[in-house]
Amino acid sequence: MNRVSIIAPAHNAAVFFASWIESIRAQEYEDMEAILVDDGSTDDLAALAANGPAFLHYVRQENRGPAAARNAGIRIATGEYVAFLDLDDRWARGHLRCAVDALEQSHDAGIAQGLIRNTAGGCYCSEAYRFINLGASVFRRGVFDQCGKLDESLRFAEDFDFMTRCWENGVRKLDLDTVSLLYHRHEANMTNGLSTIDLGAVQVYKRRLERMRAGAVDPEKARALRVGFPQYIGRTIIPHDQGIREPI
Numbered sequence: 001m002n003r004v005s006i007i008a009p010a011h012n013a014a015v016f017f018a019s020w021i022e023s024i025r026a027q028e029y030e031d032m033e034a035i036l037v038d039d040g041s042t043d044d045l046a047a048l049a050a051n052g053p054a055f056l057h058y059v060r061q062e063n064r065g066p067a068a069a070r071n072a073g074i075r076i077a078t079g080e081y082v083a084f085l086d087l088d089d090r091w092a093r094g095h096l097r098c099a100v101d102a103l104e105q106s107h108d109a110g111i112a113q114g115l116i117r118n119t120a121g122g123c124y125c126s127e128a129y130r131f132i133n134l135g136a137s138v139f140r141r142g143v144f145d146q147c148g149k150l151d152e153s154l155r156f157a158e159d160f161d162f163m164t165r166c167w168e169n170g171v172r173k174l175d176l177d178t179v180s181l182l183y184h185r186h187e188a189n190m191t192n193g194l195s196t197i198d199l200g201a202v203q204v205y206k207r208r209l210e211r212m213r214a215g216a217v218d219p220e221k222a223r224a225l226r227v228g229f230p231q232y233i234g235r236t237i238i239p240h241d242q243g244i245r246e247p248i
Contacts, residue, residue: 002104004096004138005077006034006085009069013087014043021052023090029097033057035077037069067150067158070134074144082141084134090119090182091135099138102174110146110171113137114180118237124246128179130234132163136181143171151207157200160233164208167232170221182248185240 006024024034034056038045040063049058061072074082081100085091092114099112116136118126130136147165150158166173211217225232 002081002100003031003033003079004029004081004083004100005073005079005141006032006083007037007070007073007077008034008085008087009037009039009066009073010041010045010087011039011063011066011069012041012043012045014041014045014048016087017045017048017052019090020085020087021056024055024085025053026093027091027096029100031079032096033078035059035073037061037073039063039065039069065152065155067154068152070158071149071152074149077141080141082139082144083137086135088184089135090184092179092182094178095180096138098176098178099180102176103138103140106172106174108172109174110140110143111137111166111173112176113173114176114178116181116183117179118185118240118242119182119248120185120241121245122248123244124182124248125185125241125244126237127242127244129237130175131236132159132233133181133183134159134162135183137173147171154200154203157204160201161204161207163233164204164229167222167225167227167229168208168211168217170224172225173227173232 032055036049036056036058038058038060046060049056059072061069070084083096095114099114102112103109114136115128115130116133117124117128143166147169151161154161
């Protein structure tokens, strides 16, 4: 198997540590490493990580936000492929194998992206959808060399900004028809109660416009994908809880 580096930013998320480890183990993927970047936590996450499995690598930094934490993980990752899984989320069984197999069969693709289902209270609370959440995808390591890493000046929407740059650079994305990410909706979600402006979407579009005006975007790269920007990015579900209570 090709090695997969799993990167997770964490800030005071010790309560989710055990189930996060179990979700990774359940992938039954032989050659992987999990890089847990502790972004200035004050809980007992460090102590839990010290007794973690052999595939776990724990790194601590002062609180700088999720983009900086993910970039720290990317810098030390040793895998040919990179995946992301926040501590409060889970993967569907077989996600890593399915995504890596798809990339191995399509050498011109840089991203394999599955579907997302929101969860709450141990149940699915939404239908499946496709959107920019990094946890639903597996990336070739070279994509971060081609498009740059996550923008650390963005507290939110760094994933939206990164995927926008992937489209601009003509990175082919494979859309898988299976559910990959179980996105956990709870009161401590960073995005709870925030508007589109608060979430940084306007900043992402502003950065894109600035790149275009500066001549830093070659439109032919995206045009060669034959996939429009809205289709590449996908669409979230609003409300996040559709009232479905289907057992996971």
